[in-house]
Amino acid sequence: MAAMRIVQKYGGTSVGSTELIRGVAGRVRKLYEEGHELVVVVSAMSGVTNRLLAQAAEISAQPAARELDSLLATGEQASAALLAMALAELEVPAISLLGHQLKISTDASYGRARIKSIDVSRIEEAFTQRQVVVAAGFQGVDAGQNITTLGRGGSDTTAVALAAALKADSCEILTDVRGVFTTDPRVCDDAVKLDRISYGEMLELASLGAKVLQIRSVEFASRYGVKVHVRSSFDEAEGTWVIAEEEDMEEILVSGVAFERDEAKVTVFGVPDTPGLAASTLGPVANAGIVIDVIVQNVSEEGRTDLTFTVPKKDLAATEEIVKGMLDDIGASGFSASPDVGKVSVVGLGMRNHAGVAVRMFEILAGEQINIQMITTSEIKISVVIDASEVDRAVKVLHREFIGGEQDGSIANTGR
Amino acid sequence: MAAMRIVQKYGGTSVGSTELIRGVAGRVRKLYEEGHELVVVVSAMSGVTNRLLAQAAEISAQPAARELDSLLATGEQASAALLAMALAELEVPAISLLGHQLKISTDASYGRARIKSIDVSRIEEAFTQRQVVVAAGFQGVDAGQNITTLGRGGSDTTAVALAAALKADSCEILTDVRGVFTTDPRVCDDAVKLDRISYGEMLELASLGAKVLQIRSVEFASRYGVKVHVRSSFDEAEGTWVIAEEEDMEEILVSGVAFERDEAKVTVFGVPDTPGLAASTLGPVANAGIVIDVIVQNVSEEGRTDLTFTVPKKDLAATEEIVKGMLDDIGASGFSASPDVGKVSVVGLGMRNHAGVAVRMFEILAGEQINIQMITTSEIKISVVIDASEVDRAVKVLHREFIGGEQDGSIANTGR
Numbered sequence: 001m002a003a004m005r006i007v008q009k010y011g012g013t014s015v016g017s018t019e020l021i022r023g024v025a026g027r028v029r030k031l032y033e034e035g036h037e038l039v040v041v042v043s044a045m046s047g048v049t050n051r052l053l054a055q056a057a058e059i060s061a062q063p064a065a066r067e068l069d070s071l072l073a074t075g076e077q078a079s080a081a082l083l084a085m086a087l088a089e090l091e092v093p094a095i096s097l098l099g100h101q102l103k104i105s106t107d108a109s110y111g112r113a114r115i116k117s118i119d120v121s122r123i124e125e126a127f128t129q130r131q132v133v134v135a136a137g138f139q140g141v142d143a144g145q146n147i148t149t150l151g152r153g154g155s156d157t158t159a160v161a162l163a164a165a166l167k168a169d170s171c172e173i174l175t176d177v178r179g180v181f182t183t184d185p186r187v188c189d190d191a192v193k194l195d196r197i198s199y200g201e202m203l204e205l206a207s208l209g210a211k212v213l214q215i216r217s218v219e220f221a222s223r224y225g226v227k228v229h230v231r232s233s234f235d236e237a238e239g240t241w242v243i244a245e246e247e248d249m250e251e252i253l254v255s256g257v258a259f260e261r262d263e264a265k266v267t268v269f270g271v272p273d274t275p276g277l278a279a280s281t282l283g284p285v286a287n288a289g290i291v292i293d294v295i296v297q298n299v300s301e302e303g304r305t306d307l308t309f310t311v312p313k314k315d316l317a318a319t320e321e322i323v324k325g326m327l328d329d330i331g332a333s334g335f336s337a338s339p340d341v342g343k344v345s346v347v348g349l350g351m352r353n354h355a356g357v358a359v360r361m362f363e364i365l366a367g368e369q370i371n372i373q374m375i376t377t378s379e380i381k382i383s384v385v386i387d388a389s390e391v392d393r394a395v396k397v398l399h400r401e402f403i404g405g406e407q408d409g410s411i412a413n414t415g416r
Numbered sequence: 417m418a419a420m421r422i423v424q425k426y427g428g429t430s431v432g433s434t435e436l437i438r439g440v441a442g443r444v445r446k447l448y449e450e451g452h453e454l455v456v457v458v459s460a461m462s463g464v465t466n467r468l469l470a471q472a473a474e475i476s477a478q479p480a481a482r483e484l485d486s487l488l489a490t491g492e493q494a495s496a497a498l499l500a501m502a503l504a505e506l507e508v509p510a511i512s513l514l515g516h517q518l519k520i521s522t523d524a525s526y527g528r529a530r531i532k533s534i535d536v537s538r539i540e541e542a543f544t545q546r547q548v549v550v551a552a553g554f555q556g557v558d559a560g561q562n563i564t565t566l567g568r569g570g571s572d573t574t575a576v577a578l579a580a581a582l583k584a585d586s587c588e589i590l591t592d593v594r595g596v597f598t599t600d601p602r603v604c605d606d607a608v609k610l611d612r613i614s615y616g617e618m619l620e621l622a623s624l625g626a627k628v629l630q631i632r633s634v635e636f637a638s639r640y641g642v643k644v645h646v647r648s649s650f651d652e653a654e655g656t657w658v659i660a661e662e663e664d665m666e667e668i669l670v671s672g673v674a675f676e677r678d679e680a681k682v683t684v685f686g687v688p689d690t691p692g693l694a695a696s697t698l699g700p701v702a703n704a705g706i707v708i709d710v711i712v713q714n715v716s717e718e719g720r721t722d723l724t725f726t727v728p729k730k731d732l733a734a735t736e737e738i739v740k741g742m743l744d745d746i747g748a749s750g751f752s753a754s755p756d757v758g759k760v761s762v763v764g765l766g767m768r769n770h771a772g773v774a775v776r777m778f779e780i781l782a783g784e785q786i787n788i789q790m791i792t793t794s795e796i797k798i799s800v801v802i803d804a805s806e807v808d809r810a811v812k813v814l815h816r817e818f819i820g821g822e823q824d825g826s827i828a829n830t831g832r
Contacts, residue, residue: 018474052494056501058434064504070512071497074490078468081487085472088480096486100516101561145517 003035004169005127009137009159012046013176014233015079018086021045024233025086028132032092037127039166041137041159042083044075065110069139069149073099076136076155084134094132097122099139099147104158106140106148113140113148115157115220118165135162153214160217164224171226173213174233179240180205180212183257187392188399195238197255198245204347204381205256218242245349253350253357254402259395260343261388263293264316265373266323267308270333273300280330281307284322290315294343294385296374304333308374310385313339341373342391345383346398358382364401370394419451420585421543425553425575428462429592430649431495434502437461440649441502444548448508453543455582457553457575458499460491481526485555485565489515492552492571500550510548513538515555515563520574522556522564529556529564531573531636534581551578569630576633580640587637588645589629595646595655596621596628599673603808604815611654613671614661620763620797621672634658661765669766669773670818675811676759677804679709680732681789682739683724686749689716696746697723700738706731710759710801712790720749724790726801729755757789758807761799762814773818774798780817786810 008028015021028040052071056063063071080096087094101122106113126133137155140148150157156173163171178193180202185191197205199222203215212230221228221242231239271277282292295309311319316339323335351357361382365372370393374385386394424444431437444456468487472479479487496512503510517538522529542549553571556564566573572589579587594609596618601607613621615638619631628646637644637658647655687693698708711725727735732755739751767773777798781788786809790801802810 018471022475055434055494055498059438059498059501060505063501064510067497067500067504067512070514071494071501074494074497077493078471078487078490081483081490082471082475084483085475085479085487088483089476094480096483098486098563147514 003037005037005166006031006170006172007039007041007159007163007166007168008172008174009041009155010043010083010233011155011173011175012043012049014174015042015083016046018082021079021082022086022089025083025090025092027233028083028087029090029092032132039123039133039135039162039168040083041135041155041162042076042079043137043155044072045079048075048078066146069110069113070147072149073136073139073147076138080134080136084132087132087134092132093130094134095126096134096136097126098136100141100145102135102162104140104161106142106150108142108144108146108148110146110148112151113142114216115140115150115161118161120162120165123162123166151214151216153217156214156217157220160220160224160226160228163226163228164220168226170229171221172229172231174231175212176233177212177230178232178235178237179230180242180256182255182403183259183395183399187259188257188396190396190399190403192403194240194255196241196243196246196249198249198349199242200245200380201255201347201349202242204345204378205258213242250349250353252348253354254346254348256347257395257399257402258345258347259391260293261391262313263310263341263343263385263388264313264319265308265310265338265341265385266316266319266335267306267337268323268327268330268332268335269306270304271307272331273303273305277305277330278307281323281326281332282309284326285309285311285319288318288322290319294374294376294383296376310341310343310374340388341385342388343383343385344391344394344398345381346402347381348402349380351380351382360401361398364397365394368393368397419453421453421582422447422586422588423455423457423575423579423582423584424588424590425457425571426459426499426649427571427589427591428459428465430590431458431499432462434498437495437498438502438505440499441506441508443649444499444503445506445508448548455539455549455551455575455578455584456499457551457571457578458492458495459553459571460488461495464491464494482562485526485529486563488565489552489555489563492554496550496552500548503548503550508548509546510550511542512550512552513542514552516557516561518551518578520556520577522558522566524558524560524562524564526564528567529558530632531556531566531577534577536578536581539578539582567630567632569633572630572633573636576636576640576642576644579642579644580636584642586645587642588647590647590649591628592649593628593646594648594651594653596658596672598671598819599675599811599815603675604673604812606812606815606819608819610656610671612657612659612662612665614665614765615658616661616796617671617763617765618658620761620794621674629658666765666769668764669770670762670764672763673811673815673819674761674763675807676709677807678729679726679757679759679801679804680729680735681724681726681754681757681801682732682735682751683722683753684739684743684746684748684751685722686720687723688747689719689721693721693746694723697739697742697748698725700742701725701727701735704734704738706735710790710792710799712792726757726759726790756804757801758804759799759801760807760810760814761797762818763797764818765796767796767798776817777814780813781810784809784813 084094084096103119137158181191228242500510500512519535553574597607644658
């Protein structure tokens with residue numbers, strides 16, 4: 001194999017102990033000895049970030065954001081240093097580099113900073129000296145040299161951004177699952193590992209994929225055309241390639257069935273249908289930091305309309321408080337809330353040219369006596385909101401009908 | 417009180433839990449509200465550095481030095497962030513700054529780096545905005561932006577160096593003891609806290625003082641004339657001022673009795689007395705990283721001499737190996753080793769003008785039937801090597817005779 005430029009990222013469970021770190025070092029050594037140029041991005045050892053968050057919570061209910069980032073960044077700093085030590089122990093020359101040393105420049109949005117630029121000169125210098133670079137994931141610095149972090153799962157974005165900046169041949173995300181599955185193998189025995197998936201589908205599979213790959217890293221990969229290989233850190237098997245759309249991909253109608261169990265639904269009744277209605281109703285909810293997912297507004301009758309939206313179940317109480325307080329202001333007649341809904345989505349590039357997918361999906365669910373409460377669609381995704389207790393059954397039947405049930409079932413079972 | 421510029425340093429036991437950190441924040445707030453400009457230097461929470469060292473040891477018996485420094489620096493980074501959070505929680509504007517943000521430039525000697533310069537512009541900017549600066553102790557960066565550490569107790573040096581660079585009015589070292597004592601209160605009930613001590617005496621009291629103040633920080637303070645106030649973080653009592661020599665200090669003959677229990681003694685017999693003898697004998701020991709303390713060479717007889725030196729007891733086996741291997745090379749007739757010796761020193765500026773101190777010390781020990789095995793002296797210190805089992809008794813009797821036994825004994829008892 002010709003020498004390549006490879007970025008690898010190991011998640012927290014893959015570097016969760018000094019023994020596992022030694023194992024990762026062994027795996028990196030093999031690649032090094034094949035002559036590749038390597039950047040290894042590491043997350044904090046599993047459990048460390050939560051321990052640091054708990055310490056911060058003992059100090060303050062709302063810790064100062066700048067200081068929280070500086071605190072959390074220590075997790076990746078430690079695992080990067082330990083992996084570099086482990087490589088040195090195997091006589092692989094290695095150097096750990098942190099956000100400020102890598103010059104990963106971000107904006108100043110602590111806790112969810114966005115990467116603006118990376119200066120790869122220090123990495124290129126390390127490659128010239130045949131050193132492996134161990135990069136601390138998740139962290140950067142803003143223009144004032146303050147430490148910033150990229151949000152949960154941010155090490156994926158570090159890896160993809162480094163791969164883009166270095167024009168790497170591949171970006172491997174090594175994790176505790178074997179790749180991206182057509183649905184969650186814990187819910188559906190038929191789930192199979194995908195060999196490849198387009199960036200667009202991966203983004204739409206968010207609710208499933210977020211457990212494997214930070215969504216923002218997929219956006220980054222898509223923008224810069226970085227080929228991302230999601231695979232297990234515990235064996236050498238091929239995982240799933242997340243890549244640009246290829247021609248034959250449309251032949252597959254549905255590539256995955258995604259779902260969310262813990263949603264809640266709020267309907268505001270009889271709102272005067274004036275411009276800015278959605279903004280004035282949803283704005284205060286969003287400003288409270290609550291993530292609104294599905295939004296449906298019915299056609300207005302006699303100048304009044306109903307607005308329904310979903311929020312994470314844990315945020316329902318806060319949402320109800322906010323909505324209750326605004327009813328008079330927006331002139332609504334009332335509201336209702338349901339704490340037990342879920343969302344099921346089918347995703348696939350093929351949908352663009354096959355108008356019948358939505359209808360078939362509704363028929364399948366009707367055949368199972370599953371009542372659809374809300375519907376939203378995008379170009380390559382159809383989502384329905386249903387009763388939370390029916391989510392698993394809906395996933396199984398949709399997966400069987402759209403993706404097929406028999407082949408590779410045994411593989412899927414061992415996916416996690 | 418007029419507004420002052422104050423550097424405070426809190427040791428690991430003073431920030432050993434989130435509760436203690438909140439307590440430190442309260443103490444800092446009081447000073448802040450008095451209008452002072454404040455830099456607070458913190459060590460790692462007690463136990464953290466040892467935990468990180470243990471992790472490194474699991475990876476490698478000799479961890480890569482650069483990576484070890486990057487790993488250890490996380491300890492101070494975390495406590496600095498936590499203290500800044502705790503201050504923010506008390507509505508005291510605060511910002512944590514790390515070695516690279518403070519631009520504490522050091523040489524590249526990992527694990528024992530020396531500070532070369534500090535750029536205080538960022539601190540001055542914070543003062544302009546009425547912010548408290550929380551500085552991570554112990555760490556700096558070399559010319560290549562690699563993280564370096566200053567050695568055990570290095571946060572003391574960070575504090576003194578910052579105080580010098582900022583021309584601070586005072587540098588307070590807050591710790592778990594009430595100050596510098598005339599000897600260890602755990603050994604001698606009569607030990608009393610000194611109100612002040614000169615830099616020179618403090619340096620000579622190393623073996624006692626190292627537990628309170630890193631020696632290098634004293635050198636730094638002496639060079640730049642920084643007044644260091646060693647005091648307890650658990651109460652508001654005055655501690656010990658470590659300051660430049662003042663005229664009246666010489667009136668006190670002996671300011672302290674220091675001791676070391678765990679030494680070992682090696683004598684090499686019948687070495688041909690040629691130039692370079694000491695270097696060729698001791699060089700290989702020092703090169704093995706063993707700290708040689710007392711060295712005595714007797715007057716030569718018939719061209720041959722005996723060379724005796726002490727090393728830490730834990731290094732005796734390694735030292736014996738080295739000496740055994742060199743006997744033929746240096747033409748020595750043999751060697752002996754004793755694993756159970758200790759050292760007792762009396763220190764005081766007054767000795768310079770009072771020749772009788774040494775004689776009186778020998779008489780006191782003789783009166784107690786304590787046999788002196790080796791003697792060394794400096795301008796303001798006399799040290800004797802004696803049997804380890806007699807160290808405590810020697811300390812007590814020397815303290816009583818030179819410093820006095822009755823006054824303030826009760827205070828000394830509560831010193832730790």
